[in-house]
Amino acid sequence: MSSDLxxxxxxxxxxxxxxxxRRKAGNRKVSRLTSRDKVVLGIMVAIPTLIELLLVxxxxxxxxxxxxxxxxxxxxxxxxxxxxxxYSFVVHDYPPFWPAVRHNIIWLLFLGFIATPIGLLLAVLxxxxxxxxxxxxxxxxxPVMLSLVLVGVIxxxxxxxDNGILNHLLGTSGKSNxxxxxxxxNVNLWAALVAATWRHAGYIMILYLAGLKGVDPSLREAAxxxxxxxxxxxxxxxxxxxxxxxxxxxxITIIESLRAFDIVYVINRGTNGLELIxxxxxxxxxxxxxxxxxxxxxxxxxxxxxxxxxxxYLVRTFRKES
Amino acid sequence: MSTSLTSPENIxxxxxxxxERVGSTVGRRHxxxxxxxxxxxxxxxxxxxxxxxxxxxxxxxxxxxxxxxxHGPFGFSNFTKAWKQGGFSHLFMNSVYIAIPSVILTLAxxxxxxxxxxxxxxxxxxxxxxxFTAGNLLPPQVLAAxxxxxxxxxxxxxxxxxxxxxxxxxxSVILVDTAFQIGFCTFVLSNYMKALPMDLTEAAxxxxxxxxxxxxxxxxxxxxPAVAALGTLEVIWIYNDFFWPLLFITDGSxxxxxxxINNLQGQFLSNYSLLAAGATxxxxxxxxxxxxxxxxxxxxxxxxxxxx
Numbered sequence: 224m225s226s227d228l229x230x231x232x233x234x235x236x237x238x239x240x241x242x243x244x245r246r247k248a249g250n251r252k253v254s255r256l257t258s259r260d261k262v263v264l265g266i267m268v269a270i271p272t273l274i275e276l277l278l279v280x281x282x283x284x285x286x287x288x289x290x291x292x293x294x295x296x297x298x299x300x301x302x303x304x305x306x307x308x309x310y311s312f313v314v315h316d317y318p319p320f321w322p323a324v325r326h327n328i329i330w331l332l333f334l335g336f337i338a339t340p341i342g343l344l345l346a347v348l349x350x351x352x353x354x355x356x357x358x359x360x361x362x363x364x365x366p367v368m369l370s371l372v373l374v375g376v377i378x379x380x381x382x383x384x385d386n387g388i389l390n391h392l393l394g395t396s397g398k399s400n401x402x403x404x405x406x407x408x409n410v411n412l413w414a415a416l417v418a419a420t421w422r423h424a425g426y427i428m429i430l431y432l433a434g435l436k437g438v439d440p441s442l443r444e445a446a447x448x449x450x451x452x453x454x455x456x457x458x459x460x461x462x463x464x465x466x467x468x469x470x471x472x473x474x475i476t477i478i479e480s481l482r483a484f485d486i487v488y489v490i491n492r493g494t495n496g497l498e499l500i501x502x503x504x505x506x507x508x509x510x511x512x513x514x515x516x517x518x519x520x521x522x523x524x525x526x527x528x529x530x531x532x533x534x535x536y537l538v539r540t541f542r543k544e545s
Numbered sequence: 546m547s548t549s550l551t552s553p554e555n556i557x558x559x560x561x562x563x564x565e566r567v568g569s570t571v572g573r574r575h576x577x578x579x580x581x582x583x584x585x586x587x588x589x590x591x592x593x594x595x596x597x598x599x600x601x602x603x604x605x606x607x608x609x610x611x612x613x614x615x616h617g618p619f620g621f622s623n624f625t626k627a628w629k630q631g632g633f634s635h636l637f638m639n640s641v642y643i644a645i646p647s648v649i650l651t652l653a654x655x656x657x658x659x660x661x662x663x664x665x666x667x668x669x670x671x672x673x674x675x676x677f678t679a680g681n682l683l684p685p686q687v688l689a690a691x692x693x694x695x696x697x698x699x700x701x702x703x704x705x706x707x708x709x710x711x712x713x714x715x716x717s718v719i720l721v722d723t724a725f726q727i728g729f730c731t732f733v734l735s736n737y738m739k740a741l742p743m744d745l746t747e748a749a750x751x752x753x754x755x756x757x758x759x760x761x762x763x764x765x766x767x768x769x770p771a772v773a774a775l776g777t778l779e780v781i782w783i784y785n786d787f788f789w790p791l792l793f794i795t796d797g798s799x800x801x802x803x804x805x806i807n808n809l810q811g812q813f814l815s816n817y818s819l820l821a822a823g824a825t826x827x828x829x830x831x832x833x834x835x836x837x838x839x840x841x842x843x844x845x846x847x848x849x850x851x852x853x
Contacts, residue, residue: 260756264665267657267760271727272673274654278692278724279680285691296694348582353575362586364843365593368831370785370803376810376824377592380599386817388595391613421592426846433847482684485787489807504686508693509792519690526687533682537675 283526290519309520317517323498326412330419330499331480338420339476342427347457349428350435364429366422375489378418379405408496415486415497423479427472434468435461470539477532481525500525600624600821607818623822631809631823632798637830640801642715643790644783647722651779652772654723655730660760662731663738664746674735681728685788692721693792717793718801722783730775733848737771738764771848777838778845781831802827 256264293305313320345363349356366374381387382404389404390396404414438461446456462469484501487493493502500521507518599612601619610616627633658677662670696711703709711717745767746759754762765772790804797808806827813820835842 255750256756263756264661268661268673271654271658271731274724275677275680275727278721279683279688280676282688282691282695283683286687289690299698345585348578351575351578353578359582359586362589366589368781368835369828370787372787372803372807373824373827376806376820377596379810380596380817380821381592383817386612388591388613396613421589429843429846478682484686489810501684501686504689508690515690522687522690525684529684533679536682537679541671541675
C-alpha cells in the first residue's frame with residue numbers, strides 16, 4: 224500500500240503489464256508510425272522542449288557563466304573575466320552574506336520543526352471522525368490560497384507597532400515598550416516566520432490528509448488489536464507507512480525555505496534582519512548599481528544548495544523507471 | 546497499489562469524507578481535540594478577520610477611536626477609495642492578461658509533452674521528463690539575471706512593445722510563467738497518462754488513428770479531471786506570482802494585482818484602512834475561484850505535491 228500521492232504512487236506498471244511486454248508494444252508502435260505521425264510527435268516534443276531549454280536551462284547555465292565575470296549589465300562587450308573573485312568577495316567581504324545563510328538555515332529549521340509538525344498535527348486530528356472537520360479544514364487552508372505578498376501585507380496589519388492588533392492584545396500599544404514586529408531586526412525574522420507558518424502549515428495539512436487517507440485501515444486495526452495506544456499506533460505504524468509522502472514533504476519544506484523571497488521582500492526588501500540568499504540575489508540585479516557577477520555568484524550558491532534536495536527527489540522518483 | 550490517478554472519481558474527492566472512514570474512534574467525544582482545534586481556528590482567523598474589520602471602518606472612525614475599538618460606522622468607502630487610488634481595475638485586467646494565456650499555453654504544451662513521453666517509448670524519454678521536472682524545482686532567482694538580460698537584449702518592433710524589447714511587456718511574464726510551470730504540469734500529466742491502459746490507443750492505432758487523433762480524441766478527454774485540477778491550481782499560482790512581474794515589468798500600470806499591492810503598501814502605509822481594503826480586494830478573486838472550484842484546487846495540490 225503506497226501513498227495516495229500519484230507523484231510517488233503511480234509507476235509505469237500501473238497499467239498492469241510487465242515491462243517486457245510494454246517495451247515490445249512500444250517498439251512495435253513506433254515502427255508503425257507514419258512519417259506524418261513522426262512529424263507531429265516531433266513538433267509536440269520540440270516546442271515545449273525548446274521553451275524549457277531556452278527559458279529555464281539556458282539561463283541556469285548563463286548564471287553559472289556570469290558568476291565568473293564582472294559586468295554592469297550594459298553592453299555585452301563590457302563583460303570581463305573575473306575568475307573566482309565574485310565568490311571570494313561574497314564569502315569574505317560581503318557583509319550580508321553570512322547573516323543570509325544563517326537566516327536561511329533558521330528558516331529551514333523553523334518550517335521543518337515547527338510549521339510542518341503543526342500541519343501534521345492538524346491533519347492527524349482532522350483525520351479522526353470528528354464533527355465539523357470540513358469547516359476546520361477550510362479555515363486552516365484559506366491562507367494557502369493567498370500569495371506570500373498578501374500574507375506579508377495582512378501580517379503587517381497584525382504586527383504594526385501602533386495600529387496592529389498584536390500590540391493591542393499585549394497591552395503595549397502606544398507605550399514605549401511596544402514592539403515594531405516587522406521593523407525591529409531582533410524579532411522580525413521570527414515575526415516573518417510566524418506569518419510564513421500560517422500559510423505553510425495549511426499546505427502540509429492538506430498533503431498529509433491525502434497521505435493519511437492512503438494508509439491501509441487494516442494496519443490501524445491490527446495495531447489496535449495488539450493493544451497499541453493511539454499515539455503508539457501513529458508513530459510506529461501510520462507514520463512509517465506514509466514514508467513516500469514524508470519524503471515529498473521534506474523536499475517541499477527544503478525547497479520552500481530556499482525559495483523564500485516574496486514575504487521578506489514585501490516587508491523591507493530583505494534587509495535589516497531579514498536577509499535571505501534569494502533576496503540578496505535580487506538586490507544585486509535590480510536598481511542602479513547592477514552587479515551582475517556578484518548577483519550571479521549568489522544565485523549559483525543558491526543553485527548548488529537547491530540541487531541537493533532536487534537530485535535526491537529526482538533519483539527517488541525516477542529510479543524505478545530507468 | 547495506488548489508485549488515485551487511475552480513477553477520476555478519486556480526484557474529485559481528495560479528502561476523506563466523514564462517512565468514508567469508520568475507525569475505532571467512533572463514539573468517542575473528542576472534547577480535547579475540539580478545544581484545541583477551536584483555539585487554533587481562532588488564531589488562524591484573527592489576521593483575516595482583523596484585515597476585513599479594518600477595511601470596513603472609515604478613516605474618521607479610526608482617527609477618532611483608534612484601530613483597536615468597536616465603534617462604528619462601517620461601510621465600503623475604503624474599498625471605493627482603494628479601488629480608485631490603487632487603480633485596481635487596471636491591476637485586475639493585467640492579472641487576467643497574464644494568467645489566461647499562461648495557463649492555456651502551459652496546459653496545451655505540457656499535455657503534448659506528457660503525451661509524447663508517456664505513451665511512446667523512445668530514447669530520450671526519461672531524460673526529457675527529468676529535465677522538465679527538475680526545471681520546475683529550481684529557485685526562480687537562479688534564472689533571474691540571465692532572463693532579464695536576454696529580454697533586455699531581445700528587440701521587438703515598437704508597434705508590439707513600447708520599450709522596444711521584451712522587458713516591460715506581458716509577453717515576458719507569460720513566457721517565463723509558461724516555461725516554469727510546464728515542468729510541473731508535464732510531470733503530473735505524464736503520470737496520469739501512464740496510468741491509462743495502453744490498449745486504448747493501440748486499438749485506435751489498428752483502426753488507423755493518427756497520433757494527433759489519439760491525443761485529441763482519446764487521451765485528452767480522459768485527462769479532463771487532471772487538466773481541470775491543474776488549470777485551477779495554475780490560475781491561482783500565476784495570479785499569486787509576484788517575482789516575475791516584479792523583475793520584468795517596471796511600469797506600475799502594467800503590473801498584475803499581486804505585484805501591484807506591493808507598491809500600494811508603500812503608498813497606503815499611513816492609512817491602514819486603505820491597505821486592508823486593498824488586501825481584501827486582492828484576495829477576493831482567489832476566494833471566488835477557490836469556492837467555485839474547491840475540489841479541483843485541492844485535488845491539484847495533492848496531485849502535484851512537488852510544487853511549492
